Amino acid sequence: MSLFDTALSTHAQSLTARSQRVEVLAQNIANADTPNFKARDVDFKQVFRNTQEDVMKTTHSQHMELPVDTSTDGMMYRIPFNVAFDGNTVELNVEQAQYGKAAAEYQATVNFLQDEIGGLRKALRGE
């Protein structure tokens, strides 16, 4: 793995996972009035794990597989506080709060990435 991969990989992959979550929450808000729509959310741990190509692989016949379930895409249905009469489980307040949180987390990851790039740039300039 090269220097750039090591420095940027975690945050770059986390950015992908975070943008996926923002999208799923946007879907929930868009369907706030759709009958029978079930709100979904992302299990960040699972999605992050799926985006990483080389996390703990077995390289020897004596190695044991980690008990990691890669079969799911990390999508789960939200358990609502109250179900609407039309079968819709989107609770707008919850979704808005989560959307705001997800946006903040995304920006945090962008900041981390920016710092990493700044550090690399400094190293390259040799100042």
Next chain:
Amino acid sequence: MALDNIFGIGGSALNAQTVRMNTVASNLANAGTVAATDADAFRGKRAVFKAILKDQLNGQDNNKGGVQVTSITDDPTPIKKMHDPGNPSADKDGYVYLSNVNEMSEMVEMMAANRSYQNNVEVINTARQLMMRTLDIIKS
């Protein structure tokens, strides 16, 4: 990229809420109309929403997870008739048929559509900000 899709999803929701708002406007405009027969009387309209799922798309998946208006249905509430022989639309017994629009529930529907529209505008705005921040990474 996932952030791109939000514009499609949010846009589809804005479109659906606009259709809903249009039906409300039409209902309110026609609330006072009278007709000569039961069949001709104005019936309130309601937009029916449905999520856009993956298998309904033909190749383009930028609206996946959004919302669409599948149909516009008539309000099944029975039509009221009123005895008004002086009305030019009255039938031979002197009855006119009123619309079944309930102004109160239309106002509520309008406010709900309004709030949902604002919510989705906010979602799109936030997604746009996140995208701009991401573009600014290279500037640091």
